[in-house]
Amino acid sequence: MGLLNTESEESLASSVKIAPSILSADFARLGEQVCEAAEGGADWIHVDVMDGHFVPNLTFGPPVIKAIRGVTDLMFDVHLMIERPDLSIAQYVAAGADLITVHVETCPHLHRTLQQIREAGLKTGVTLNPATPVSALEPVIGEVDLVLVMSVNPGWGGQSYIPYSTKKISDIRARLDAIGSEAEIEVDGGVNESTLREVLDAGATVLVMGSAIFNDKASVADNLAKYKGIIDKQT
């Protein structure tokens, strides 16, 4: 099973993708920053939704997603860090999400919540916090389009990569290979020059990058070009 990119359906594992996280963007210029990422060659846009309950921080919800949906056709990869996501899936679908990722920790009826996302015509993602074992994915791993490995405790951008995440990525890669799944493995948190190689070697195919792409050191386009160059050399 493959995720849709803008043009055509392709095997998710066929190339490495960069998904800039707009959590680190300048919110006063959010639309512009999404455009800069799209024009700079971002593959997806990673949208971090936080509710102030499941995670301590509070970001934005469907109205803001709907507002930026108009500025690009890139895939919107919506990461829901909210309690009871099943109650608001329809609103994220209406706002223009293409893929919705939910946390195993927030879904008492995980199988049903994923079914709800799939039945709405979207791609499904499942994720787990750093302290949640990979075994929590076992009942659903065969039916999702993407597994997201949180490599920091969710809440803020700019945190350091938790080294144990690498073992989780390789365990998930082995499990997906064993069942013949082409689901993506996305890694979220602390992905930058120092950790990128390790993450790719372990089997990641989508890199969420927040502070590495949106920062004061260089433009969004220059940062994207830099990381694309590193990935091209590596793969």
Ligand code: DX5
């Ligand atoms: C963390 C978010 C991440 C975050 C990544 O709670 O889910 O997407 O923005 O930011 P960096 O790349 O700065 O670690």
Ligand code: ZN
């Ligand atoms: Zn995220």
